[in-house]
Amino acid sequence: MKNILITGGAGFIGSHLVKRFVKNYPNYNIYNVDSLTYAGDLNNLKEIENKKNYNFFRIDINNHDEIINLFKSKDISDVIHLAAESHVDKSIESSYEFAKTNVLGTLSLLEACRKVWIEPYQNNIFYHISTDEVYGSLGLDGSFNEKSKYDPNSPYSASKASSDHFVRSYYKTHKLPILISNCSNNYGPFQHKEKLIPNILNSLINREKIPIYGDGKNIRDWLFVDDHCDAIELIFKEGLVGQTYNIGGDFEISNIDLAHLIIKIFDQIKSNPAGFSEKLLEFVDDRAGHDFRYAIDHNKITKELGWRPKTNFNDGINETINWYLKKL
Template sequence: MKLLVTGGAGFIGSAVVRLAIARGHEVVNVDALTYAACLDNVADAAKAPGYAFEQVDIRDRAALDRVFAAHKPDAVMHLAAESHVDRSIDGPSDFIETNITGTFNMLEAARAYWEGAGKPEDFRFHHISTDEVFGSLPADPSVQFTETTPYDPRSPYSASKAASDHLVRAWHETYGLPVVLTNCSNNYGPYHFPEKLVPVIILNALAGKPLPIYGDGSNVRDWLFVEDHADALLLVVQKGELGRSYNIGGENERSNLELVKTLCGILDRLQPKDNGSYADQITFVTDRPGHDARYAIDPARIRKELGWRPSVTIEEGLEKTVRWFLDNEPWWRKLQSRQGVGQRLGTGGGK
């Protein structure tokens, strides 16, 4: 299968590219190479004969038409997006332009290509989204997001992703474009860009800096190892039912404070400090405005219909992640100089 992957130099997209190439698929990696992208993420995959790279912004419709015409993909996996909630609070326009207008351009370019090719039955447009479109959950563990949970986005980021989800469904209903959708929980793992919680904690700990936790650390997330997510995405694009959405979760709910303490324990064991524990560096900071209390995914549909479950526990996945960051200092060192990394963002209004 030839896959056109947007955002393939980003965190989740690069995991998809690496796994797809490893499984023998051809991949066309379409990425604008904005601040969070890094071609080092796919350096090994790029050596494969079935790999091609196109530096294209999804806001550029003419460039997208050229890419489709040149490469003739069997399926699209649309991951390109602005995704950092704090940045969406400070600069929402980039999120509107990329996540909404960019998705519109992708849908129109894919539709023109699909219709021009005679509407092949095996073509797929797979839109990858987030559980944040569903809003915030109460503490009750019996309440989880399902595929029918009403949308209730709370930040510019989640609102822009909700809008893109609606566009994808509309293009399926109105034009018959063969689509599948997925909404995932919080990802973590190797190549995680160093502005998100897990890499921030690892790298601040190693640098002897405070480990910032919003509010009292009670906000709960369902944590999904990025390589498990990539596995699920490749399954959905090939086996998912047209027009259907699938929630992908890690089945690993943890509060932010629990997560940070687990990371500190792993670091204490793998690279102990001279004195004390890394947990001594934990610092509680003013909460993000509008911070959602809890996200939790009910993965029953993908488990029942496609037979998928995550392969690693949160403890196993976090240890793999810490070991990767310890072993790949040159990768993260050069990313720390990029705009906004290491700064507190999003203080004006709330992942």
């Protein structure tokens, strides 16, 4: 029997994970804690909202007293921590909010574990979900592995890097049983439209300009959200305490090529003439501090736990486009 707290469960990745855990573990109680910022939406969870093992609490993770109460009253045994301010653009103007949620909010949860769980913490896990952006930016060659130097460039990645360090420090200092994973860019249904792929789709559906930063040559590695959740579930069950795992999609593409690809598939689905929506593309001023390239070496999780990305990008993006076409 476990009482698992998933933070940020009304967001993009969190809602996929909560639904998966509620369905896969009917004997575990799943507690979704989310403060419902603009990025959280309970509609993402409609299909499980009445399940017996699902519970939602609207709590800001920085509200330490409420977090402690929840830990005690629900006998929380494990935490999978996804709640965060997650949009790089917003972090440039609202860095303080990012430090508050991503750094202090993580600390509030770590402190709750330390205060409420009983040493030697044999039946507990604090699993922190993080990003590959903590490693900074790559040139055209190479990839990030778990030993890569932390070198964050945006206030978002700086706040996530800081939270990773705090989590690790609680393992070293307090022997708290932690896990960390750093993942590349996710895509799929239920992502907020501020993010690149939903933003392109939103513009296509509404026949608005599709803004592309700079020259569009920045490269990202894309992973379908279900594959990320496969990895999270596996790490949660089988990961070695104290370890970090890098998770990547093996699918690198420049932003402009990604936009061309999505436009092509969209026009096919809508039976538009080839190239019909290309005219919507518009290059705009580059994002300040825009990282050039991220790429992930996921050998460790592949060798040790047997995970690899399994969704072909074409299949994943078709599913995503069709979902947004129904939703938007």
